[in-house]
Amino acid sequence: MSLTKIEDLPTVYDAKETEESIYKFWEENEFFKADAKSPKKPYSIVIPPPNVTGVLHMGHALDETLQDILVRYHRMSGYETLWVPGTDHAGLATQNVVEKQLMKEGLTRNDLGREKFLERTWKWTNDHKSAILDQMKRLGASFDRSRERFTFDKGCSEAVKEVFVTLYNKGLIYKGAYIVNWCPRCQSAISDVETEYETEQGHLWEISYPLKGESGAIIVATTRPETIFGDVAIAVHPSDHKYSELIGKTVVIPLTGREIPIIADEYVDKTFGTGAVKITPAHDPNDFEVGKRHGFNPIWVIDEKGCMKACGEVPSNLHGLDRYEARKQIIKMLEDNHSLLRVKEHEHNVGKCQRCGTTIEPLLSEQWFVKMKPLAEEAIKAVKDGRIKFIPERWEKNYLGWMENIRDWCISRQIWWGHQIPAYYHKTTGEMVVAKENPDPENYVQETDCLDTWFSSGLWPFSTMGFPNAETDDYKKFYPTSTLVTGFDIIFFWVARMITMGLEFTGKAPFSTVYIHGLIRDEKGQKMSKSKGNTIDPVVIIDKYGCDALRFTMTSLCTYGGQDIKISDERFEYGRNFANKIWNASRFVLMNLDGVDNNDIDFSNLTIADKWILDKLNSVAKEVNTNIENYRIGETAHTLYDFFWNSYCDWYVEIAKVQLQDSSLKLNTQRVLRYVLDMSLRLLHPIMPHITERVWQLIPKQTEFKAIMLADYPVFKNSLEFPAEAREMELVFETIKSLRNVRQSFNIPMSLNFNIIIHASADEKPVFEAIENYIKRMARVEGISYAEVSDVPAKKSATAVVSASKIVIPLENLIDFNAEIARQEKKLNKLQTERKSLEGRVNNPKFAANAPAELIKQTKERIDEILVQENAINDFIATLKA
RNA sequence: GGGUGUUUAGCUCAGUUGGUAGAGCGUCUCCCUUACAAGGAGAGGGUCGGGGGUUCAAGUCCCUCAACACCCACCA
Helix, strand or coil: CCCCCHHHCCCCCCHHHHHHHHHHHHHHCCCCCCCCCCCCCEEEEECCCCECCCCCCHHHHHHHHHHHHHHHHHHHCCCEEEEECEEECCHHHHHHHHHHHHHHCCCCHHHHCHHHHHHHHHHHHHHHCCHHHHHHHCCCCCCCHHHCEECCCHHHHHHHHHHHHHHHHCCCEEEEEEEEEEECCCCEEECHHHEEEEEEEEEEEEEEEEECCCCCEEEEEECCHHHHHHCCEEEECCCCCCCCCCCCCEEECCCCCCEEEEEECCCCCCCCCCCEEEECCCCCHHHHHHHHHHCCCCCCCECCCCEECCCCCCCHHHCCCEHHHHHHHHHHHHHHCCCEEEEEEEEEEEEEECCCCCECEEEEEEEEEECHHHHHHHHHHHHHCCCCEEECCHHHHHHHHHHHCCCCEECEECCCCCCECCEEEECCCCCEEECCCCCCCCCEEECCCEECHHHHHCCHHHHCCCCCCCCCHHHHHHCCEEEEEEEHHHHHHHHHHHHHHHHHHHCCCCEEEEEEECCEECCCCCECCCCCCCCCCHHHHHHHHCHHHHHHHHHHCCCCCCCCEECCHHHHHHHHHHHHHHHHHHHHHHHCCCCCCCCCCCHHHCCHHHHHHHHHHHHHHHHHHHHHHCCCHHHHHHHHHHHHHHHHHHHHHHHHHHHHCCHHHHHHHHHHHHHHHHHHHHHHCCCCHHHHHHHHHHCCCCCCCCCHHHCCCCCCCHHHCCHHHHHHHHHHHHHHHHHHHHHHHCCCCCCCCEEEEEEECCCCHHHHHHCHHHHHHHCCEEEEEEEECCCCCCCCEEEEEECCEEEEEECCCCCCHHHHHHHHHHHHHHHHHHHHHHHHHHHCHHHHHHCCHHHHHHHHHHHHHHHHHHHHHHHHHHHHHC
C-alpha cells in the first residue's frame, strides 16, 4: 500500500476511494483464501447462496455483514477461516426470467424444446452467475472466491445424484399420486412451504343435490362450485342426526346428472356450512383422503393451466374455460336450474404461489416425494441434544414444532431448469430405474421432472466441500462448518433440510450454530418489497454513506433477541459520522506521532490517564470478545462506539494534548496514543473493515502483519489492568464536568479563564495535584490553589462538590448569587431524595438480613458520601446567604 | 384454533444471572478551543402498556388483561 502523507489526508473521510482500493489490496494479496492444509483450527461458513437472478438487497447486506464479522473476527483470532461463496440456480425463478425474455421474442420454451432452452438458460446463467457476488464485494465480504460454487455445477450435480439415488434405495424417496399445490402460472407443483396463505373475502355457495328416485335433496356448502363435476360423493358426519336417514342414498349432481352416494365420514364438521360436504378427491387435499378411505376414483375436472377440462364430466360449454370464468358461468347455470339456494359472504384463506402470487390449485398428480418422518428423527435429536444450537434459542422451538409435525416433501417440479430427476423409464415397458446414470440411453429416457431447487441447497454445506468425496482437503478440514447465518424466513426451506441431509449423509450436523437474525424492514416496520416501492438499495447507501457506515449502522441495530430491524436512509448517518470520527481521530494521532520510536509503551512511565485508557481498552477487548463469541453483535458495536468516541476521543485524546506538551511525557504518550488506536482499529475491523485497514496501514510501526485483517485480535491482558488509576480518573472527569457545568450555568465565556480553590480531602489532594494540568486545560482554569476541607469557602463564589472534596470558584461579580443558591439547592434536593431512599432500605431489618453484605456496605458508603456532600453544600449555601 | 414476539425519554430502540433506568436522533443553551460543525461543551426529558403476585428489593421472575406484529394449521 502506498503511504499517503498525513497532512494530505482529507478532513472528511472518503469512503469511496478507500473502499475500492482497500478491497483490491485484500483481493490481490489473496488474504481471503483459506488453506486447507493449515495447522490452525478451522472456522468455516458457507454463504446462503443468493439466487442467480437476485439483485443485492438489504437482507443480503445484513446477512453478509454478519457473516463477514464472524469470519474476520475468527481469522484475526487465529483460526484458519473459510467463507465459501456461491449462488443458487433457483429453478423456477431463473426459468421464469428466461421465459420472459423468450416471450419478448414471441417464443415459448416449448418452441425451443428442452435442450435449446437449457442451452439458453445456461448462457444467461453464466452471464449472471457471479453478478450478485460481485455486488457483495461492495459490502466488503471476505469470502474466498477461488472456492466459489453454484448449486447446479458439476460437483453439486454429483452430490444431488448421490443423495437422490441413496434415498430412493433406502425407500425414502417415492413417486406417487397425491394432491399437491399446483401453480397454474408456473405450470408446476410447488411444496407446502412455498405456498403462502392469504385471507380473502369469498363466498360460500349452498347447492342443492336432489336425491335420486325420491323427493328431497341434500344441501352442500362450497367455496368452489366449479369443482362439482369432480364430486364423487357427499359426506356427512356419522353422528349427525340431520342426515342419518340419508346415508347410503344416492344424489344427482346438478347440471350433469351424474349419480353419487351420500357417505359418512368423521372428517366432516357438523357445525360448518350445512354439515354436508361434497367430496372432490382430485382437487382438494382433504377430499382426497376421504376419497381414498372410501375407495373412490378421483375425477379431474380442472387441468394444469387452471382451466376446465374438456372431458365428459364437464358440460361442453365450459370446456377450456379459466377456473374463475367457469365459476361465474356455473353459478349462473345453477341459478337457472334453481339448484343454488343461498350465497353467503365467507372469509377464507387462499393458497398463493410464493414466487408469483398466483392462487394455487390443489391438484392430484403424480409427483416425487421425500419421506421426511424417518429423516426428521435425527434432525430433531441433533437440536435437542445440543449438537446444533439456535441463536436466539426460541427458534429451536419453532424448528422442533415443524419437524415434529413434518409432512412429506414434494420435490418434483415440472420445469426444465434444474437437477433432472435421475430416474429412467424403459421406452417400451415403462419400467423405471433410479440410478446416477442412464443405464441404457438407447432404450431408457430420463424422467422429465426436475428437483425443487431447495433439494440441492439442502446439500450446500457439504456439496461445496467435495461431497460425495469425503477425502478432499476441504471436506476434511472445513466440514462440518461452524456457523450458519440466516434469516428466520428460511428455517423451514433451507436450514431444516440442511440439517436433515447433513446428518443423513455425513453423519454430522452440518454446522454447530444457527445464528438467526431479524429481517430488514422499512421505517414503518413493513417488509421491503419492490411492489411496495419501499426498498432501500444497499448500493445506493454505500455510495452515499460508505460501506463501513452501512455495516456499522446495521450491526448496531442487531439485538440479541434477533428483532427485526427498521431502517431508513437517514439512519446510516450514524455509521457515517462514526467512520468520520475514526478518520479524524486517527488523523490527529498520526499527525502527532512525529519522532516516535518503534518501542512498546514504557510501563514505568505511565500517567494515570494512560493507565485509565489502557485499563478501559483492556476491559473493552474482553467484553468485545465475549460478545462476539456469544453473537451479541449489536452490543459489540455499541461498546466500541462508546469506547472510541467517548473514552478515547473525548477524554484520552484531549488529555494527550496536555501530555504531549510535556517533554518528559511526550514519547510515551505518543506510544499510548498509537497503541490504543492500533488496538481500537483491530477491535473495530470486523465491523468496519475498510476504514480500519486504511488507517492501520498509515500507522508507523514495526509489525509482522501485512494487513490489519491478518493481525491478532486484541484480547484481555492482566498486564493492562489498572483498576486503582481507573477509579482515580473518575475524579478528573467529575471535576472537569462540574467546572464546565458552572461555566455553562453562569454563561461564563470560554475566553475567560478563572482560578479555583480546591478544598481537598487528605487522600484526594495528591490526586488533584497529579491532574492539575488536565483540569487547567480542559476546564479552562487559570490557577489552582488548595485549602482544607474544613476551611470556610470564600464568599461570592460558585461551588462544586466532587467526591469528598469541594471546589470553589471565586467569581466576584460574574454570577447571580441567587441563581447559584438555587442551583445548589436543587442539587441538595436530589442528594437528599437519594439518601432518604437509601436510608429507608438500610434501616429495614429485612434488608439487613437478606441483602448481600457487599451491597449493604456499598449502600452505607454511598449514604456517607452523600452526607459529606450535603454538608458541603449546606456550608456553601450558608456562605452565600451570609 | 395453536405458537412466538413487541409494548421503556418526543422518535427509533438497548437493557445476559432481580439491586431504584441508557444510547442515537430530535429539543433547549453556549462554542468555528489548530483531529473532526458528519464536531465540541452543557441541559431538559421516563410512575419501564394496565392490574395482581413473589421478594428486603421487579423494566428484569410468576399470573392476568389489553393493543400491535409475525409464524404454523387450514373447516368444505
